[in-house]
Amino acid sequence: MAAQMSLRQAGKLLALVALIVLAVRAVLNQPAASAPAPPASHVFGAPGAGRAPPAASATGALEFVGAVAEAASRAEAAAAARSAAVAEKLRAEQARAAVAPAPRTPSKAADPPDTRCAMLAKIRAAKESEIPDFKGSYLGRFPLAKMPALPATLKAEYDALSCDGVLKTLAAALAAADAAAPKADGPLGPRDECRAMMAKHSVAPGSSWGSLGPNGQRRWGSLRCDGLVKGAKNTPSKAAADRARKSTLPSSRQVTLETCPKSTEPLPLVAVCCGTTTRGKGGWITPRPDALEELAVFDHLLPSFVRTVDCGFRYAVVLGYDVGDKFWDLGDGATLARAWFDENVKSVLAAANVEAELRFAVVDNKIKKPGPVFTAITRHAYYEAKADYIYRVNDDTELATRWAKHFVAALATMDNVGAVGPMCKQGNRKILTHDFTHRKHMDIFEGTYYPPELSDWWMDDWISGVYGADRTLRGEVVEVVHHTGKHGQRYGVDKSHAGLLKGLLAGGSKKIQAYVAKSNAGIAQPPRGFSRFRAKLRR
Known part of the structure; x- marks a missing residue:
């Protein structure tokens, strides 16, 4: 218009x-009244080429x-005709659309019914955030009645695919899966997380980490997974656990006890010293009387000790525990432990002509830290048992290879003035987390194995650095497995002790130098399988 x-x-x-x-x-072409008329040639040019006269x-x-x-x-009529043609064309297109709506773009034509129904249900959903995934079965979780109606253009497709039935089938499948899943701790509770780690990484609780890495092991320990999944239907069998262990760890289960020749001479005494407690960060750990293997010392340390002893030595296992421990001190833990040791360790080794005994050190441990326990057990080994060598380990340590002869030979290259340790891949590999010394170490430090000022982590740093790289060896031929996931960390760490380390190392080094100068202790090349170890200490 x-x-x-x-x-x-x-x-x-x-x-x-x-x-x-x-x-x-x-008007301009009319002649004036007083002026003569100009020639025709002057009005419009040359004669014969001028314009018509004024009248024309x-x-x-x-x-x-x-x-x-x-x-x-004519222009107005043409414009009106064009406008009418446009209006007629528009009316024709509207009429065709009313008879048959334009088909949907077939971009999803190849989608399977459940996926397409999911996409259609997404349109129906009142809130898209209610449905986390529109590619499959999550749609079944949401009742169709709670969704608004589809636009008319999509309703035919929804009905043609029988989406109501498809989504109800998905809902039934999800309900069955939910019913089969453990619900004791909720959909994302600790037990579910532990079982997921166990299934994915072939973890054998209390026996093998499978393929679970260090971060996963720490998570396993923090959740106390060993206790949560014990007895679960999907727990690997003992045979499966052993197979998993052999494929991932240098397990002592592959080492067989050898029968030793009887000796008429007194043999050197090796004291295996460890602290043990049933106090955990989450409360007391109470083993069943007929299942002492629920404690790490009976599950890892002692069974592996039996399998890995060397001939040519006597052995004493020194266990230290706190006054007031519900199992060891207030309960009958010590009695049960001795009976277990006599049956499973002492008698077995005696049949192989190896002498072994169990000793206890009860500690008034007011600070509830490893330091006082380590001091007590090593003093017991030095003063009471008269041990020639001291091997300081943990109750959740598995001795994976033979060790005594290797360690003794390594110390001998330093005239028994130094510290040696095994390879341990589960902890801080920049320091020695397990250490073996001669009784000369106690002589140098006046009957104290670690500085009493240190109570936890920095004891390892101190023993790893105090002798220096020349008198500190680590053996690739000796390995332990540290099963920290059995009980998790059972004490808090006093990080303020990091500030004490430098001074204690300097003081200890002076004592060692004085002893070496007095005794003229030499240094030879490390034995095969050992190398000098320079620790990278925590600061």
Whole structure:
């Protein structure tokens, strides 16, 4: 309509302008009353090439105005015709759309029914955030009645795919899966997480980490997974656990006890010293009387000790525990432990001509840290048992290879003045986390194995650095496995002790130098399988 108005107005305006121009020209062409008429050649040029006379010009102007008016009318009629054609085309397209709506773009034509139904249900969902995944079965969790109706253009597709039935089938499958999943701790509770780690990494609780890495092992310990999944239906069998262990760890289960020749000479005494407690960060650990293997010392340390002893030595196992421990001190733990040791360790080794005994050190451990226990058990080994060698380990340590002869040979290259240790891949590999010394170590430090100022982590750092790299050896031929996931960390760490380390190392080094100068202790090349070890201490 606007186009029609513009053409009509333009035509009228053009006609009016043309009429005015011609009228003005006609007036200008009339001769003046007092002036002579100029020659025709001066009015319009050369004779025969001039314009029509004034009378003829007026007539032409009228004809021109008429032509312009006629052209304007024709333009207006053409514009009206075009507008009518456009309107007719639009009415025809609307009519066709009403009879058959345009088909949906077939971008999802290849989608399987459950995926397409999920996409359609996404459109139905009142809140998209209610459905975390629109590619499959999560849709079944949401009742269809709670979703608004689909637009009419998609309703036919929804019905053709029988989406109600598809989504209900998915819902039933999810319900069955939910019913089979453990619910004791909720959908994401500790037990579920522990079982997921166990299934994914072939963890054998209390026996093997499988493929679980250090971070996973720490997570396992923090969740106390050993206790949560014990007895679960999907716990690997003993045979499966052994296979998993052999494929991932240098387990002592592959080492067989050898029968030793009887000796008429007194043999050197090796004291295996460890602290043990049933106090955990989450409360007391109470083993069943008929299942002492629920404690790490009976599950890892002592069974592996039996399998890995060397001939040529006597052995004493020194266990230290706190006054007030519910199992060891207030309960009958010590009695049960001795009976277990006599049956499973002492008698077995006696049959192989190896002498072994169990000793206890009861500690008034007011700070509830490893330091006082380590001091007590090593003093017991030195003063009471008269041990020639001291091997300080943990109750959750598994002795994976033979060790006594290797360690004794390594110390001998330093005239027994130094510290040696095994390879341990589960802990801090920049220091020695397990250490073996001669009784000369206690002589140098006046009957104290570690500085009493240190109570936890920094004891390892101290023993790893105090002798220096020349008198500290680590053996690749000796390995232990530290099963920290059995009970997890059972004490807090006093990090303020890091500030004491430098001074204690300096003081200890002076004592060692004085002893070496006095005893003239030499240094030879490390034995095969050992290398000098320079610790990277924590600061």
